[in-house]
Amino acid sequence: GAVVSQHPSWVICKSGTSVKIECRSLDFQATTMFWYRQFPKQSLMLMATSNEGSKATYEQGVEKDKFLINHASLTLSTLTVTSAHPEDSSFYICSARAQNREEGYTFGSGTRLTVV
Amino acid sequence: QKEVEQNSGPLSVPEGAIASLNCTYSDRGSQSFFWYRQYSGKSPELIMFIYSNGDKEDGRFTAQLNKASQYVSLLIRDSQPSDSATYLCAVYASGGSYIPTFGRGTSLIVHP
Numbered sequence: 001g002a003v004v005s006q007h008p009s010w011v012i013c014k015s016g017t018s019v020k021i022e023c024r025s026l027d028f029q030a031t032t033m034f035w036y037r038q039f040p041k042q043s044l045m046l047m048a049t050s051n052e053g054s055k056a057t058y059e060q061g062v063e064k065d066k067f068l069i070n071h072a073s074l075t076l077s078t079l080t081v082t083s084a085h086p087e088d089s090s091f092y093i094c095s096a097r098a099q100n101r102e103e104g105y106t107f108g109s110g111t112r113l114t115v116v
Numbered sequence: 117q118k119e120v121e122q123n124s125g126p127l128s129v130p131e132g133a134i135a136s137l138n139c140t141y142s143d144r145g146s147q148s149f150f151w152y153r154q155y156s157g158k159s160p161e162l163i164m165f166i167y168s169n170g171d172k173e174d175g176r177f178t179a180q181l182n183k184a185s186q187y188v189s190l191l192i193r194d195s196q197p198s199d200s201a202t203y204l205c206a207v208y209a210s211g212g213s214y215i216p217t218f219g220r221g222t223s224l225i226v227h228p
Contacts, residue, residue: 006159042220043218043219043221044160044204046215049215093159093160097214104148104150104208104216105162105206105216107152107161109158109159110159
């Protein structure tokens with residue numbers, strides 16, 4: 001099946017620094033990838049839709065200048081959390097859909113971000 | 117606004133029993149329905165998908181879809197403690213947007 005690789009799996013950073021999370025589709029091309037955030041015991045929250053070669057579409061309430069998304073190729077999307085603060089600590093998950101595959105979306109393994 | 121509703125649970129069943137997880141959705145034109153399992157601290161993994169009314173079986177799992185009632189369910193037979201997780205229902209909206217709407221998930225606990 002389709003595989004999505006996400007790195008790093010966990011990261012600890014200091015307040016005010018930036019963190020980049022990578023999401024790669026390994027065996028298919030993904031024109032669209034999605035970025036989610038999940039707080040403990042809560043559901044997935046869609047942050048943005050990443051479109052290859054164009055600007056990302058952000059959900060209401062998500063700061064586009066804080067969560068920078070780049071989708072420069074058909075297999076790679078990155079999420080950069082800029083000037084991170086403790087309230088940004090969360091579980092970030094990407095997903096992508098292989099076209100013409102009926103199994104729908106495949107999720108990356110997720111990134112646990114802790115801002116101290 | 118498209119909504120997907122799930123009982124948050126927890127649903128507690130004894131080992132070996134059948135666990136029944138339910139999901140309702142508001143968009144009558146929805147076409148694709150997915151069940152994901154999410155262990156604590158992990159990302160969701162696909163369990164089953166269903167497109168047509170009726171039942172679809174895969175091992176111990178059966179997905180049931182009733183589009184008239186806007187209802188999709190997941191049955192887990194012979195539940196095992198390793199099935200303890202949160203189960204997410206996802207619905208693809210009509211119109212080809214391919215952006216899924218997720219339910220909040222149902223926490224399942226299978227006790228020995």
